[in-house]
Amino acid sequence: MAENVDGRVTALRVSQLDAAELDQEVLQLTKTHLNKIFKYHQSSFLTTYDPEINALLKFVLWKFSIHQWDASIGQQILNIRYGGTKGSQTWMSSRQKWLYTLLLIGCPWLRDRSHDLVRLLRIENLEDRIEKYLQWAETTMKVATLVNFLMFLRLGGYLSLVERILGIQSMFPQRQGLRQVSFEFMTRELLWHGFSEFLFFALPLVNIQRVKNTVTRWIFPRQTKQRPLVERSRHHLTSCGVCGEWPVDPQEIGCVHVFCYYCIHSNYKADPGLTCPLCDKNIPDLDSIQPVRLRIQPQS
Structure with a gap:
């Protein structure tokens, strides 16, 4: 200077x-x-x-x-x-x-x-x-x-x-005194920036939906209990087994529960090992997801 x-x-x-x-x-x-x-x-x-x-x-x-x-x-x-x-x-x-x-x-x-x-x-x-x-x-x-x-x-x-x-x-x-430069803050910032960039790279490679379904089945296990379609009640028809809302374009997988078309298809494509969130009924393949077919039992 x-x-x-x-x-x-x-x-x-x-x-x-x-x-x-x-x-x-x-x-x-x-x-x-x-x-x-x-x-x-x-x-x-x-x-x-x-x-x-x-x-x-x-x-x-x-x-x-x-x-x-x-x-x-x-x-x-x-x-x-x-x-x-x-x-x-x-x-x-x-x-x-x-x-x-x-x-x-x-x-x-x-x-x-x-x-x-x-x-x-x-x-x-x-x-x-x-x-x-x-x-x-x-x-x-x-x-x-x-x-x-x-x-x-x-x-x-x-x-x-x-x-x-x-x-x-x-x-x-x-006249200024000796300028003390501390790299502690810079080191911390570089560490967090590197960690965030790693997460941005790694997270898209992880199937979050599959991990979520696997953890849910492991923490809240359910016993599979098959029921004929004739036992499907009005309650089953008014709520989606995934989102809990009124089912849009109702679909079924072989159990008494119904699902929105988007909910069941998107979850199955994200996790082929998906089971029914309510009764743990498995889905063998994509053809097992069908539109809801009502079976009305005639009164005797």
């Missing part, structure tokens, strides 16, 4: 990256709360004026952070401030603050509204040319941003292209 004449040192690269991520999270949280306010609003106000809303939120955050304290909200959390280049004893000047606002708020708004502004010109053969210039400028900025980020990873210093243009750096106001 480079030390200034007044004891200030350039912030660590990881601290600058963390501060940038925190700033993005603060902006997203603020916008999320704003969306909740207009959750039940029927108009498309937020969608229509989304660039203006983003610019307004950024300006409010800038007003109560960089404008007052020479540091963004994420930088304040990590005890970082924007300062001049090496050898300078000042923080951000008023001119740098307003240029910072213009570049980080005005330029993104201008980019989002460029198509609408071009249409307002209504000059023939000029819209396509302006569109090409804007695309070229945007591509150039992306390439420059990438080059600047690679330089930041290699040498440190300026995290964003705006910082390099304005000549401001993220600095610690005071």
Whole structure:
């Protein structure tokens, strides 16, 4: 870390990256709360004026952070401030603050509204040319941003292209103590992520329905008791042996109980060793599942 004449040192690269991520999270949280306010609003106000809303939120955050304290909200959390280049004893000047606002708020708004502004010109053969210039400028900025980020990873210093243009750096106001890095939390997270990925891979290979039926038969054994179909009562016809609801397209397997078509077929295809959940009657094959046939005994 480079030390200034007044004891200030350039912030660590990881601290600058963390501060940038925190700033993005603060902006997203603020916008999320704003969306909740207009959750039940029927108009498309937020969608229509989304660039203006983003610019307004950024300006409010800038007003109560960089404008007052020479540091963004994420930088304040990590005890970082924007300062001049090496050898300078000042923080951000008023001119740098307003240029910072213009570049980080005005330029993104201008980019989002460029198509609408071009249409307002209504000059023939000029819209396509302006569109090409804007695309070229945007591509150039992306390439420059990438080059600047690679330089930041290699040498440190300026995290964003705006910082390099304005000549401001993220600095610690005071010399920091030895940074203690604990890998306990990271190790725990990696362990749980690995375990969850293993479960996502293994669970589809397990026949959950078959395991469930096997455990149920083992814990709650039933004695098979065959009954003729003539003994089927009204109660048997009004409830499915699997789901307990009114049977849809009633099916039977040779016992007095009836089942929904989907319940019995889906369970049998998942577990060929399926038996009747109520009397433990086995199902020899798929042809044994037949529509319910009522046998009415004539009264004598």
